[in-house]
Amino acid sequence: MVRKDKKHDETIATHAGRRPLENHGVVNPPVYHASTIVFPTLEEFDGRINNRDQPGQVVYGLGGTPTTFALEQAMTELEGSYGCIVLPSGLAAVAMAILAFVKSGDHVLMVDSAYEPSRVFCDNVLSGLGVDVTYYDPMLAVGIEGLIKPNTRIIYLESPGSLTFEVQDVPALVRAAHEKGLKVLLDNTWATPVYFKAFEIGVDVCIHAGTKYIAGHSDVMSGLITTTEECYAPLRQTALAFGQCAGPDDTYMVLRGLRTLPTRLRQHEKQGLAVAKWLQQRPEVARVLHPALPDCPGHDIWRRDFLGASSLFGVVLKNFPRHAVAALLDGLQVFAMGASWGGFESLLMPAYPQKLRTAAPWPREGPLLRVHVGLENTQDLITDLEQGLARLNKESKARSTE
């Protein structure tokens, strides 16, 4: 439900975190380069140091400057959270968010469709610290209760999964977690705060790779954690304890990207759906894994819970050999092959979820490609794919007759 006193996302993204009239009328907040901060009196020194884990305290460069706080404020308002913590990468956000809530002897429930480096963090770092991790099927909802142990502290979600796109039943998982006093951490990078209102559903902590749609221009690394009031202090303390600090220029770039996020997303969504629907009709394609299309696991949940779709999705090809897929990918003219997403440009890459999954093995199907639809002309994108599929067919037939 939209509150009458709450501004719409486009307005929040445009105005939050800036006060031109307190800054000579300059529209954007200044970029502060700072390590040392000085204080006029002992009272002020002690006061600010003692409150260093409260939002907006300028104490030392590590804890952020007004540039950082401007981005924190804008994300907080857009997400409808209590606060935000700015970090140097999305993966740093994943790591800090988990570490804030676990200690040796604890147990974590981790979704099987998580971003690969988030899994690597669990497998290599958490297990080394004596934290036990169980992977769970992303389509599990109330059934999660059977996996909760007395020492479980968090349930970690990524919805949809960034390679395989299963949409999770977040409300059911939140209910199950809160009944047992667990915290719910959600990687909300795909939907962004614009298309999934995590805090209205009861999520405790959201993780964003600001690197993707929020920054939106493929030129900066960024991580953002948004949180309830209850979870703010442990997150902030953990980030400080690990010396995590995003640079001021990068922080400014992310804030600059955020200003146009809702508007860019709408265009990404429109173009992404057009390309996905075109691919669905192609004889070379077995399935399109786009949360807004019925073939995607959890599509009904997407319809129920999300306000829109971004433009990252999967395409399962029919059973073509690797050399044919190489012919498709190697000759792209408008799409480029790259392992990121959320920027203005379109990307295509192969994905191998079967190598990762443990709780819900990925079925042996044809090759999986991950598509990110950028802001080029849709017809140009389709033409590039059409030519790629022609190369796929040609190469596949050529070798099969050799």
Ligand SMILES: Cc1ncc(COP(=O)(O)O)c(C=O)c1O
């Ligand atoms: C879903 C998801 N979460 C987190 C990350 C990590 O973000 P970063 O690359 O900024 O470390 C990524 C990066 O691809 C991602 O896809």
